[in-house]
Amino acid sequence: MTTAPVWSVDPRTGKRRERAAAEADTHEVARVVTAAHAARDALADRAARALLLRTAADVLDASHARIVEAADAETALGPTRLSGELARTTAQLRAFADVVDEGAFLDIRINHPDPGRTPPWPDLRRYKIPLGVVAVYAAGNFPLALSVAGADTASALAAGCPVVVKAHPGHPATAELCAALLREAARRAGLPEEITAVVHGFGAGVALIGHPRVAAAGFTGSVRGGRALFDAAAARPEPIPFHGELGSLNPVVITEAAAAERAESLGAGLAGSMTLGAGQFCTKPGLVLAPVGAAGDRLVAALAAAVGATEPGVMLDQRLRDAFVAGVRARAALPSVGTPVTPGPGDAHTVGAGFLTVPASLLAEEGPHDLLVEECFGPVTVVARYGSDDEAEAVLARLGGNLTATLHLSAEEAGGRGRSAGLLARLTPLAGRIVVDGWPTGLAVAPAQHHGGPYPATTSTATSVGTTAIERWLRPVTYQSTPDPLLPPELRELNPLGLPRTVVRP
Structure with missing residues (x-):
């Protein structure tokens, strides 16, 4: 079936620049989501994830001039603003690599057996695991920092989740360029390219939120569009978390x-x-x-x-x-x-x-x-x-x-x-x-940052900016009375990976 072309448009003139991509039909969406799901085990190793994130930052930095030129041609945001945004984008990737290395995001908690409690405590060991494939809906006003290689993608990859991005129609050529650079970073890091993918088109966005292999979604955009996707995520046979940033009067x-x-x-x-x-x-x-x-x-x-x-x-x-x-x-x-x-x-x-x-x-x-x-x-x-x-x-x-x-x-x-x-x-x-005594624009990307708020600002209590954004793509699991050799290495008694953990002994 022939799909519609996706054009890159110059907002300064309203004229088409180039054919950047083609809209993805439901079959193409299914193909890339299935491929991303199949590649998820490649992200199980934390060292590989950290390497990927740092490599992606290096590849993006090396392509600075190309990225800024492409983004400016499609958004008219200007080289100065876009250079700063690209620096934020690569800083986010490196910050999440540090988070992965440090390991506190796993939130490891261990309770040793305590038969004297009422009721008795068995041996309990808890940590967090990735949800699965994450759908990211790119922002129109941040073609770099909240788009293909932006905060949602960086935090999801750091959590161990493959990502499929629905590109924003306002900057499709920039999306394609950044997607190609992420694939290059994956190759350099020895990981499959399928851990990230990009699709275009309204229909692709609808198909993406409904695909059974998509485990969570992140969105930045309008109240109307975000609420429609939020409702679709909740109406699925198996509802999924939808972290949407929708609108704010501030x-x-x-x-x-x-x-x-x-x-x-x-x-x-x-x-x-x-x-x-x-x-x-x-x-x-x-x-x-x-x-x-x-x-x-x-x-x-x-x-x-x-x-x-x-x-x-x-x-x-x-x-x-x-x-x-x-x-x-x-x-x-x-x-x-x-x-x-x-x-x-x-x-x-x-x-x-x-x-x-x-x-x-x-x-x-x-x-x-x-x-x-x-x-x-x-x-x-x-x-x-x-x-x-x-x-x-x-x-x-x-x-x-x-x-x-x-x-x-x-x-x-x-x-x-x-x-x-x-x-x-x-x-x-x-x-x-x-x-x-300040102004809210100029958002600092810092560990203590919170970029979210009560509805309709966002649809969840999570942040989309700052390193705690990784928490959106994880779920806790507890192992009870499990023999040490069968436990994940993160939870074994001798802590072979040297991870931070909270331990309670009787």
Whole structure:
């Protein structure tokens, strides 16, 4: 059967660049998933996995110029941004190699027999094993760090799981290039190429989540698309874990004292964060609660000056641009909404940055202004002016889950004065990461990082960034009263692999 071609498109012009691949039909999806499943035993050895991850990082680094050129041609994100993203991508691979070497991710726990307990304890030995083939749905806004060779792939391979990536249609040529480099890395590491694969097309994505050999999935994208896949994963005869990052408003609260102390720097910092990458970061601040009064007016003026000086930008594709323009138009048409700097079209292929203002009281209750507390992907934010802390908290009470929530305090408030602790406690249930006196964009890839949050930010409690992301692709198993020679080496009494473990003796 003939399958449709997949074209690489230049977002700066809207013109096709090259035929990058072909859409995969259900037979092709079944073939690559079956091959990945058959190759899973090759990843059983931790040393081989660590070698693969480090080799992949080296191969990607050696192809820096080719990768950045391909990604820029398809995303218009620019060489500087993409060079930094590639560095993040290879750093992630090496970080997970270190995690594999160290071995604490296996979470080994051993309870020696204790007949004196009630009820008695038998010999129990627990660790974690890989789930199996992982389906990864690549992100549109991170063609490298959250795509074919990105965090989901790196963490799954580190766990010992083969990966099949559903490429994002916005950068298919970049996906094919990175897939070829991963296959090269596998060959150099002495592993089968089939441990990673890439498929293209909407139908392939649907077939992938339903394939019985797929054991888990990771997704970064829209609420609508992610929820459809989440529901499909749950509706399977054998449901599977679905770790989806879907959407986030990322609210910011600026206290009156903070605005009085540094209105101008707050306005400039907000402008930089909300326009970064043409507003196409999942952690972009989309709703800002700022006080009424002179200090808040100064903040809004500083924000207007900084945003007004921002050059129009190219979004990832025409579909996103059109959705952004329509979304801004609908929001700006609501009553009592101001447009100090009007966002919208720059020309046929760019968008201008801007922001909207609204009295916070209009967001405190259900009504037509609910649109303002929904994510609008692109360089726009909503500044809601509040007259009291109670009014600000009423708005927060209406928000769903988020990846981040940010609080800006004065120096005195940061020392624990006033309602700062209460505000921090109010923000904590809303998000997976709480930022104080900073901005949520510029996500650090660190062991303590958490990139997730209550629904609809994500569909699970796990993180997709940072080394604990490996936990998504593992399940625990306990061996009871099992003779030592029959145990996996990781659980044997003399600890022949020298792994960290928790041991409880009577």
